[in-house]
Amino acid sequence: KSEEINQENEERIKEGTASITTFGSVFYNPVQEFNRDLSISVINVYIQQILNTKNSITKEGNPSLVENKSEVEPDITILEALAASGLRSIRYARELDGNKKIIANDISKKAVESMESNINGNNVANIVETSHSDAILLMHKHKQKGKQFDIIDLDPYGCPSIFLDSAVQAVKDNGLLLVTATDMAILAGNSPETCYAKYGSVSLKIKSCHEMALRILLQCIESHANRYGSKLSMVYHCTGCGTFVLQPLGEIRTNNKNEQVKFGLPTVSVAMPLCNHCGQRYHMGGPIWSAPIHSSEFVKQVLDSASDKLKTYKRIQGVLSVVLEEISDSPLYFTLEKLAGTLHVETPPMMAIRSAILNAGYQVSFTHTNKTGIKTNAPATVIWDIMRCW
Numbered sequence: 001k002s003e004e005i006n007q008e009n010e011e012r013i014k015e016g017t018a019s020i021t022t023f024g025s026v027f028y029n030p031v032q033e034f035n036r037d038l039s040i041s042v043i044n045v046y047i048q049q050i051l052n053t054k055n056s057i058t059k060e061g062n063p064s065l066v067e068n069k070s071e072v073e074p075d076i077t078i079l080e081a082l083a084a085s086g087l088r089s090i091r092y093a094r095e096l097d098g099n100k101k102i103i104a105n106d107i108s109k110k111a112v113e114s115m116e117s118n119i120n121g122n123n124v125a126n127i128v129e130t131s132h133s134d135a136i137l138l139m140h141k142h143k144q145k146g147k148q149f150d151i152i153d154l155d156p157y158g159c160p161s162i163f164l165d166s167a168v169q170a171v172k173d174n175g176l177l178l179v180t181a182t183d184m185a186i187l188a189g190n191s192p193e194t195c196y197a198k199y200g201s202v203s204l205k206i207k208s209c210h211e212m213a214l215r216i217l218l219q220c221i222e223s224h225a226n227r228y229g230s231k232l233s234m235v236y237h238c239t240g241c242g243t244f245v246l247q248p249l250g251e252i253r254t255n256n257k258n259e260q261v262k263f264g265l266p267t268v269s270v271a272m273p274l275c276n277h278c279g280q281r282y283h284m285g286g287p288i289w290s291a292p293i294h295s296s297e298f299v300k301q302v303l304d305s306a307s308d309k310l311k312t313y314k315r316i317q318g319v320l321s322v323v324l325e326e327i328s329d330s331p332l333y334f335t336l337e338k339l340a341g342t343l344h345v346e347t348p349p350m351m352a353i354r355s356a357i358l359n360a361g362y363q364v365s366f367t368h369t370n371k372t373g374i375k376t377n378a379p380a381t382v383i384w385d386i387m388r389c390w
């Protein structure tokens with residue numbers, strides 16, 4: 001009976017240079033084409049970096065090897081831990097540079113059968129090998145040096161956190177981990193308790209929730225990758241005016257009884273002063289990753305080298321151009337409408353506020369996660385002064 005259903009639901013799909021058949025319950029999400037296009041653009045830059053490093057080491061160490069290109073190219077190993085139809089792995093095999101070996105794994109037997117037929121249909125059986133296993137067990141088998149992967153791609157249903165512990169061990173030092181999370185509602189503050197249970201962080205429903213979502217995911221990866229809290233902070237968000245304060249995890253502070261306490265951990269209860277801009281209480285969220293979320297140099301390389309043949313090329317260009325201009329070391333942002341709404345004034349033009357911040361001697365930028373977001377390293381007092389003078 002299931003065969004019949006699968007036959008009925010069979011669908012031919014073309015994406016990038018791959019052409020696959022999905023049938024029955026095997027997962028395919030066309031909305032994720034941008035995700036796959038962007039992953040290809042990013043991995044190609046990463047592979048180029050590995051090739052350049054290898055080439056320069058080989059040139060210095062043994063100039064004779066440079067002549068024979070195949071010997072200096074590394075074997076890039078890629079694990080797609082949750083591969084469904086195999087579409088992503090097939091596209092990686094066909095659209096990534098360099099010599100590579102890809103393992104496409106899935107726990108579902110139907111998915112593995114579907115992958116095998118798609119891999120053969122796209123002539124990439126010499127590059128992509130299938131695996132029918134629980135991704136966590138498979139990655140645990142690859143945690144020793146020599147067996148680790150250069151690149152691991154995690155694209156689960158919803159939350160990726162159960163796979164992170166094994167993934168960070170199965171990826172090489174300086175390897176590349178690509179993580180997709182599709183449960184944005186949880187990460188963006190709709191269910192802070194679920195977010196804490198899944199990601200070990202309390203989400204906040206605030207204007208900058210989409211950047212906060214990214215930073216919650218990054219702190220979750222970081223907390224599996226190493227146990228130091230140096231790049232993590234708690235977020236205190238004023239319930240009145242929306243001003244936010246970041247408190248690095250583990251920082252020593254004095255509470256209202258003048259006792260020294262390790263501040264910032266969600267289990268420690270410390271009386272927080274009221275917001276000094278409006279006198280309201282703070283809501284606590286986090287921890288979040290509070291170090292930069294992108295390297296400008298890397299983003300520029302992806303922007304310069306992404307193929308204009310990708311269907312979502314224009315969107316990649318648009319998003320990455322904003323990311324490139326984005327201040328990387330000032331977490332979260334204000335939004336114009338919230339600032340104006342709090343002061344009950346008309347929303348000023350974005351350019352006027354940006355110029356005022358620049359004239360006051362601070363950096364300012366847009367954010368790729370919100371069209372009306374104002375990212376700045378100016379203290380909240382400066383922002384409120386500018387808004388009041390407007």
Ligand code: SAM
Pocket residue numbers: 027028029032036081082083084085086087088105106107108111133134135136155156157
């Ligand atoms: N990466 C695919 C793509 O780009 O088309 C989509 C993957 S789909 C969102 C998630 C897949 O994870 C499903 O095919 C499911 O069978 C598989 N899966 C769920 N839990 C798993 C586990 N523990 N180990 C391996 N695969 C798993």
